[in-house]
Amino acid sequence: MASSIEAMESLRTGGGVLGGVALNGEPDRGGAGRLLIIGEGPSAERAARALEVAGWMVKLAPPTGPWPLADAWVVFEGASGARSRLRQTAENLAPRLPIVVVDEQADVEQAREWLLWGAADYFPAPGGEWPVDRLHSRLEALHLERCHTAQDPLPAAENDLWDDLERVMTFLDGIRDGVIFTDSDGAIIAINRSVERQLGISSLATLGADVESLEGPAELCALLTQGFERVLVGGVNEWNGEVLLGGLAGEPLAFEVSVLALPGAEEAARLGAVAILRDVSAVRRSERVKSQFLSIVSHELRAPLTAIKTFVSMLCQGRLGEVPDRQQRVLDDIRDQARRLEHEIDKVISLARLEGEDFERGDEEFPVRDLIEVACRPFSRTVEAKGLSLHLEMPAPDVLVRADFEDIKRALQALIENSIKFTPEGGEVRVWVEAEDESVVMRVQDTGIGIAPWHHELIFERFQQVERPLTRQFGGAGLGLSVARRILRAHDSDVELESAPMQGATFSFRLPRCPLAAPAGGTAPC
Amino acid sequence: MLSDEIRAGQKTVLIIEDEEMIILSTQMLLESVGYRVEAAQNGEEGIRKAAEIDPDLILLDVMMPGLDGWETLGLLKRRPETEGIPVVVFTAREHAHGQNKSRELGATAYFRKPFEPDDLIELVARSIRS
Numbered sequence: 001m002a003s004s005i006e007a008m009e010s011l012r013t014g015g016g017v018l019g020g021v022a023l024n025g026e027p028d029r030g031g032a033g034r035l036l037i038i039g040e041g042p043s044a045e046r047a048a049r050a051l052e053v054a055g056w057m058v059k060l061a062p063p064t065g066p067w068p069l070a071d072a073w074v075v076f077e078g079a080s081g082a083r084s085r086l087r088q089t090a091e092n093l094a095p096r097l098p099i100v101v102v103d104e105q106a107d108v109e110q111a112r113e114w115l116l117w118g119a120a121d122y123f124p125a126p127g128g129e130w131p132v133d134r135l136h137s138r139l140e141a142l143h144l145e146r147c148h149t150a151q152d153p154l155p156a157a158e159n160d161l162w163d164d165l166e167r168v169m170t171f172l173d174g175i176r177d178g179v180i181f182t183d184s185d186g187a188i189i190a191i192n193r194s195v196e197r198q199l200g201i202s203s204l205a206t207l208g209a210d211v212e213s214l215e216g217p218a219e220l221c222a223l224l225t226q227g228f229e230r231v232l233v234g235g236v237n238e239w240n241g242e243v244l245l246g247g248l249a250g251e252p253l254a255f256e257v258s259v260l261a262l263p264g265a266e267e268a269a270r271l272g273a274v275a276i277l278r279d280v281s282a283v284r285r286s287e288r289v290k291s292q293f294l295s296i297v298s299h300e301l302r303a304p305l306t307a308i309k310t311f312v313s314m315l316c317q318g319r320l321g322e323v324p325d326r327q328q329r330v331l332d333d334i335r336d337q338a339r340r341l342e343h344e345i346d347k348v349i350s351l352a353r354l355e356g357e358d359f360e361r362g363d364e365e366f367p368v369r370d371l372i373e374v375a376c377r378p379f380s381r382t383v384e385a386k387g388l389s390l391h392l393e394m395p396a397p398d399v400l401v402r403a404d405f406e407d408i409k410r411a412l413q414a415l416i417e418n419s420i421k422f423t424p425e426g427g428e429v430r431v432w433v434e435a436e437d438e439s440v441v442m443r444v445q446d447t448g449i450g451i452a453p454w455h456h457e458l459i460f461e462r463f464q465q466v467e468r469p470l471t472r473q474f475g476g477a478g479l480g481l482s483v484a485r486r487i488l489r490a491h492d493s494d495v496e497l498e499s500a501p502m503q504g505a506t507f508s509f510r511l512p513r514c515p516l517a518a519p520a521g522g523t524a525p526c
Numbered sequence: 527m528l529s530d531e532i533r534a535g536q537k538t539v540l541i542i543e544d545e546e547m548i549i550l551s552t553q554m555l556l557e558s559v560g561y562r563v564e565a566a567q568n569g570e571e572g573i574r575k576a577a578e579i580d581p582d583l584i585l586l587d588v589m590m591p592g593l594d595g596w597e598t599l600g601l602l603k604r605r606p607e608t609e610g611i612p613v614v615v616f617t618a619r620e621h622a623h624g625q626n627k628s629r630e631l632g633a634t635a636y637f638r639k640p641f642e643p644d645d646l647i648e649l650v651a652r653s654i655r656s
Contacts (some may be wrong), residue, residue: 299589302618303545306640310551313643319558342640362625377642404625406638 033143036061036068039076039102043128047074047102050132056139067207068169069097069189072139075119077103077110090117092188092208098142100135104128178277181262184270186211186228198255198277219243220255224275227259231273237261242280254284287355294352298345305345309338332381339378343413347479350410354486361490362404365514368433368440369398371405375412376431379420387425390416393432400514401440403491408511411487414480415444415495415507422505423448435513443508451499460485460495484509537654538562540581542572542598544590548639552585555643556650569593573601576608582655586633588617588624596627603632612653616641 035056037048044060051074052058061067063076067089075090090099098120103110106124114122120142123131169190172179178195182188188209195201199216211228214221223241230239238260245253256278262271312335314320316328323331372392383390401408412431419429427447434441451459460481485495488509499505539561543549546567553563564579566572568590576584584602588595595615602608615628618639628636634653637646 299619302639303548306618307545307547307551309640310548310555310643310646314551314555314558317643319555338640364625 033057033071035059035072035074035139036070037074037076038063038067039074041076041128043104043125043130044076047076047130047132047135050130051136051139054132054136056136069207071143072098072100074135074139075099075101075114077101077105077114087113087117089207090114090119093118097208098139100139100142102130102135176279178275180211180224180275180277181272182211182228182232182274183272184232184264186232186273188214189272195277198279217245219245220257220277223255223257224259224277227257227275228273231259231261232270237263244284251285252281254280256280291352291355294348298349298352301345302342305338305342309335309342312338336381343378343417346410347414347483350407350483350487351479354483354490361407363402364405365400365402366405367398367400368442369394371401371409371412372431372433375409376416378413379416382420383429386420386423388420388423389428390420391428391430391432393430395433395435395440399433399435399440401511402514403511404487407487407490411484411495411509412442412444414484418480419444419446419448419505419507422446438513439510440513441508441510443506445504445506447504450501450503450505451497452501453499456497456499459497536560536562537582538564538579539583539585539650539654540572540576540579541565541585542567542569542590542595543585543587544568545587548587552646555646559647561650569595569598569601572598573605573608576602576611577605580607581611583650583653584611584613585650586613586615588615589619596631599628599631599633610655612655614649614653 033056035051035058037044037051037058037060039060040062048058048060059068059070067073073093093099099118100121100123101111101114101119102123102125104125104127106126111122111124121138123135123138125131169192172190172192173194175192176194178198179190179192180188180195181190188207188211191207199214199220201215212225214224220243223243227239227241230236238258240259241257243255243257245255257275258278259273259275261273263269264271312331315323316331316335372394376390376392379390416429416431423429423446429447430443430445432443432445434443481495484507488494491511493510496508497505498508539556541549541552541563543552543565544567549565549567553565556563564575564581566575569592572584572586573593575581586595586599586602590598593601595617599613599615602611602613609632612634613632614635614637615624615633616637616639617624625636635649637649
């Protein structure tokens with residue numbers, strides 16, 4: 001407040017250097033620092049040249065921006081035309097960047113406002129004649145003060161970061177992704193043009209502001225804040241998130257946010273962080289179209305498969321007359337292959353459905369015994385052909401769980417199929433259930449080749465197997481475990497894995513147990 | 527298999543389904559255990575036939591041209607002459623709310639295609655009007 005009073009006093013007495021140090025005589029021409037003059041017109045250009053002669057590295061920026069960071073800014077009020085944005089920026093940056101205002105009008109009210117907004121000084125320039133010498137002295141004093149003060153919020157390393165940023169931002173303004181740099185306190189030090197479009201805000205007005213104060217779509221800003229907090233306070237090096245926003249024309253917008261730490265010289269120190277905002281709406285849209293396509297195609301495959309399965313089962317069971325032994329074996333194989341095809345189609349449909357916008361899981365109570373019996377049925381011949389033993393350990397008494405029967409059946413089948421696939425001849429696959437007070441734990445355990453700990457996450461990715469695709473000896477598209485995990489996550493559960501190479505694997509998941517006793521008999525409920 | 531036939535008696539199942547091969551295979555399966563089977567290839571024909579022959583069970587597909595399975599089910603349950611006939615909805619397409627929707631509209635069961643023939647026989651025996 002004191003400086004604003006001084007400003008008015010000074011104005012009344014015919015102008016001068018306000019609220020600071022006035023140096024008499026010739027200015028020191030020994031080189032000062034980087035100066036940004038925001039303004040245009042002949043008087044601003046003249047002043048720029050004069051200050052350059054005085055030793056400053058001067059850049060003249062138009063009132064509409066961009067306004068690169070410098071050691072000090074001079075705002076030419078008379079020509080600004082972007083007052084509200086400048087005001088916001090000045091408020092944000094003033095604590096760490098000296099801003100001096102030059103005004104052709106010599107308006108007391110304007111002086112008061114600028115000083116209240118955080119400007120370091122205000123110089124009247126009647127008739128467009130800038131008081132260059134006094135301006136130079138004042139700027140130099142402010143610059144020295146900033147460089148030497150103990151509370152300088154911009155230590156050397158951070159200053160370097162600012163220097164680099166100025167160059168980097170020239171390029172980053174040309175890319176589609178939004179980029180936001182903050183210092184270690186979460187104050188925005190650079191922001192590129194794409195962010196303006198993505199958040200619908202002025203990137204200039206946010207300079208110096210705290211990340212938390214960003215304005216724009218609430219969910220996206222919340223995600224950004226969360227990301228910066230995890231990196232700057234939580235200590236993680238990288239954080240990723242995604243958010244879906246309702247678009248203006250009803251088409252949802254999807255944004256991927258990655259926040260990365262900018263490491264400091266010392267271990268665990270942070271110079272700041274950078275967020276990258278990527279509009280992935282088109283990618284997600286194409287995924288939705290793909291899911292719809294898969295769903296339709298799968299339906300078209302299921303219809304003929306229904307007829308094939310029914311016909312061949314009738315033949316296998318002798319419902320249409322006695323079948324000679326050799327033909328019986330062929331028919332059994334056809335039926336098994338039809339079941340396998342059905343199982344593969346089911347996996348694709350599950351994935352498409354789980355990724356679909358309208359996904360909603362069923363919610364029903366069913367006995368665990370029914371689930372295990374139905375889930376294991378397709379594997380009897382595979383197990384026999386491979387020389388494995390499949391042990392089913394049913395709960396006694398039976399227990400009820402609450403879930404989507406078909407989905408959980410598919411998840412369990414994916415785990416069983418995986419165990420069968422990776423267990424060599426003579427091995428064992430065991431499906432067993434442990435009933436706890438409020439939940440039921442289902443386990444699929446095998447004596448197979450096992451999985452190294454560093455692959456425990458990889459195997460749940462789509463189309464992934466631990467082996468390389470061209471050399472692997474086990475078939476399959478690598479969809480099963482991914483589908484199982486997605487199904488269980490949709491049930492607020494997850495697949496747990498315990499395994500080590502050559503020591504088999506145990507996959508388990510948990511479902512909520514229902515308190516009532518299981519009814520006798522019955523298959524998939526309505 | 528003999529017990530299936532005894533259970534089936536001479537009860538009638540009406541299949542409402544637009545896929546000819548599914549009608550044929552399901553018809554052969556159910557006839558092999560002693561049911562009398564009638565078929566309709568769309569919803570309108572199905573509603574008419576249901577009123578005409580008063581079947582003991584209807585197997586109803588969802589994805590059909592014209593009236594779809596849900597609309598057909600709604601109409602069957604709103605008409606006095608067909609409201610008491612048990613309906614099993616069977617579908618090859620995943621429906622986000624299929625299970626709940628079929629229950630709300632009054633279906634006895636919701637069944638997915640392809641099915642295990644033995645499971646269908648079991649379900650028909652359980653769901654048919656006694």
